[in-house]
Amino acid sequence: MIACLSSNLPNLHSTPTAPGQTTSEPDSKPQARKLKSSPQLNRWSRARAVRSGRKLDRLGHRSPQSSVNFKVRDRDGVDLEPERISDGEDNVEAMEGKSIYMVSDGTGWTAEHAVNAALGQFEHCLVDRNCAVNTHLFSGLQQFCQIDDVEQLMVIIKQAAKDGAMLVYTLADPSMAESAKKACELWGIPSTDVLGPITEAIASHLGVSPSGLPRGAPGRNFPLSEEYFRRIEAIEFTIKQDDGALPQNLQKADIILSGVSRTGKTPLSIYLAQKGYKVANVPIVMGVELPKSLFQVDPEKVFGLTINPLVLQSIRKARARSLGFRDEIRSNYSEMDYVREELEFAGRIFAQNPVWPVIEVTGKAIEETAAVVLRLYHDRKHKCSMPRISKRY
Amino acid sequence: MIACLSSNLPNLHSTPTAPGQTTSEPDSKPQARKLKSSPQLNRWSRARAVRSGRKLDRLGHRSPQSSVNFKVRDRDGVDLEPERISDGEDNVEAMEGKSIYMVSDGTGWTAEHAVNAALGQFEHCLVDRNCAVNTHLFSGLQQFCQIDDVEQLMVIIKQAAKDGAMLVYTLADPSMAESAKKACELWGIPSTDVLGPITEAIASHLGVSPSGLPRGAPGRNFPLSEEYFRRIEAIEFTIKQDDGALPQNLQKADIILSGVSRTGKTPLSIYLAQKGYKVANVPIVMGVELPKSLFQVDPEKVFGLTINPLVLQSIRKARARSLGFRDEIRSNYSEMDYVREELEFAGRIFAQNPVWPVIEVTGKAIEETAAVVLRLYHDRKHKCSMPRISKRY
Known part of the structure; x- marks a missing residue:
């Protein structure tokens, strides 16, 4: 439900639905x-x-x-x-x-x-x-x-x-x-x-007083810092590397995600990119050879994603519906046998690369998987007894 | 500076630099x-x-x-x-x-x-x-x-x-x-x-007690809600539409951003996509005709981005350096005359489309520009006296 403030406009109730948000008619009596x-x-x-x-x-x-x-x-x-x-x-x-x-x-x-x-x-x-x-x-x-x-x-x-x-x-x-x-x-x-x-x-x-200036206030301009450019570069890199594109660039990535379709590689990549990490994601498709460069990069930056087959099937069914089954080649995409086999295929690749951590994404929000990936990433880099993410301001 | 906890590992100081973060050597005396x-x-x-x-x-x-x-x-x-x-x-x-x-x-x-x-x-x-x-x-x-x-x-x-x-x-x-x-x-x-x-x-x-369960705790699984799928769809749409790709899809976008190179269209698109909006961005390049579909969609969802020419030049110089000047065609990309002319070119397009709000991005963080865009977007949708973003849980 969207209701508007009553101060300025005499007839202010107008409730078109925000994108995808559930809204209902407000009390339309004028306030x-x-x-x-x-x-x-x-x-x-x-x-x-x-x-x-x-x-x-x-x-x-x-x-x-x-x-x-x-x-x-x-x-x-x-x-x-x-x-x-x-x-x-x-x-x-x-x-x-x-x-x-x-x-x-x-x-x-x-x-x-x-x-x-x-x-x-x-x-x-x-x-x-x-x-x-x-x-x-x-x-x-x-x-x-x-x-x-x-x-x-x-x-x-x-x-x-x-x-x-x-x-x-x-x-x-x-x-x-x-x-x-x-x-x-x-x-x-x-x-x-x-x-x-x-x-x-x-x-x-x-021992310093706060400025009291909100973001966007005059006098509090956002400085074009290294951090800013790094984040933009990470986002642009990550978009270009989506869905297995440009495998020759894998060595430039900070983090590489690999897993079958609908394990959330793309949204996870983007989430991590927003935090300043250059991410590449490489899809695993049964019967399709993975790029050689994936096995030539530092294996410590590769992360496998896996998911419960039943949950994956339901996600894929929803996906197939939204695609209108236009993809003839992958008509078996959401069939249970295929889903299981593809996850097993991915599992064998992960087993052959024991350095890659395999993260179970079932029931996890993107933010949670991101937290797991970054804890492992920083842990591997810094060899701390307890993973932490450290920054300097 | 990265320092590690001293509890488990005897020699735990190891401080490789996190991606792009400024770190320095910690006190290396063993703890x-x-x-x-x-x-x-x-x-x-x-x-x-x-x-x-x-x-x-x-x-x-x-x-x-x-x-x-x-x-x-x-x-x-x-x-x-x-x-x-x-x-x-x-x-x-x-x-x-x-x-x-x-x-x-x-x-x-x-x-x-x-x-x-x-x-x-x-x-x-x-x-x-x-x-x-x-x-x-x-x-x-x-x-x-x-x-x-x-x-x-x-x-x-x-x-x-x-x-x-x-x-x-x-x-x-x-x-x-x-x-x-x-x-x-x-x-x-x-x-x-x-x-x-x-x-x-x-x-x-x-009047309800909190669960006391942190994210990721057993028993607090993330539900695969409509909101979840909507967000993923928005991210995937936005990636596919980056940099003027697939202009035939512009009518499917919730928000369309337009502006010259380095006004932050891509990071802004991605930030908004993470919030569940399908975003398309259309670059304005001097002498290049904009896609017809941009003028056929609801103009209330198009936002122009503009920036101070001096700031744009410095951003473009940094960009050109990081690209190693490989882009021969655009060697004048960061020249002041070209920068000014291109911004004026964009300004004329904005003037011809007075319904498009033009947002000044100079000195604004991505989050700030996003806040401005979303306030205007929701304001236009809901005609409130004061822009607000409403959600239902």
């Missing part, structure tokens, strides 16, 4: 009539009202039985007038499942990553839909110059309160983080600061 | 003589000693002037004997810069992501090397069956104490998180729990 003016105007009028001592009643149709009070001091120290929000007919609470709002003055990817990881702890109820969660990421607050960023933050938090949502924030600007914290406390919204505690701990550890 | 037996044996002997009331003095060469006391209750409730660690001649403190240890019983990517984001707040001292930071990621604790995971955790924390490091942890298992917290408190190590607070907040919000 806009509650806030007729722009947030900027609201803020000004509130600030004026506060100064003049006048009482405000902008929300003409307050629902007294379910209201929330809040009082927030804005950046300039002006107390924002206490308001009440109705959760009557025009709320979004009615939407199925609980909502998590994520707010960032940067890209928002840290908040998204943390929420994703934490939601992994609730798979037992998410998978069978006993609980459903809607996440809404609001990012780049400082990049919308038309209205003040604290005001935007308050609009989002107000909507979170209406929506019965919790708030997760990564706000590099300390005054923004403080505003978010206070507003959530006052509105009774559960909130978590993802970036603050770790930034404070690092600041104290390094 | 292994301090801990001669395996951690499992140490633990047993300590537990036995505790039960018998015997005093332990395993560390024969304690440095009394700089010692740390700790006492940790292990999982079975056995008090581990207070120990002292020297930070004398054999410590790793001497290595340049401060260390951050990251420990996870899952993949460790959440800890890594959070630390990366937080370090972004210290770019002002990292870039000019006024402060240097070494990070060490220890992940998948539960996957090493040869020794107990709490024991491993203690070995790592002990090393962190020696190393003068701080600890960042994401431990899904609550007893592990508790052990880490206590050990850090007792050893005086600054520590941050990245996953705990957000997981607790979500648990309370959903």
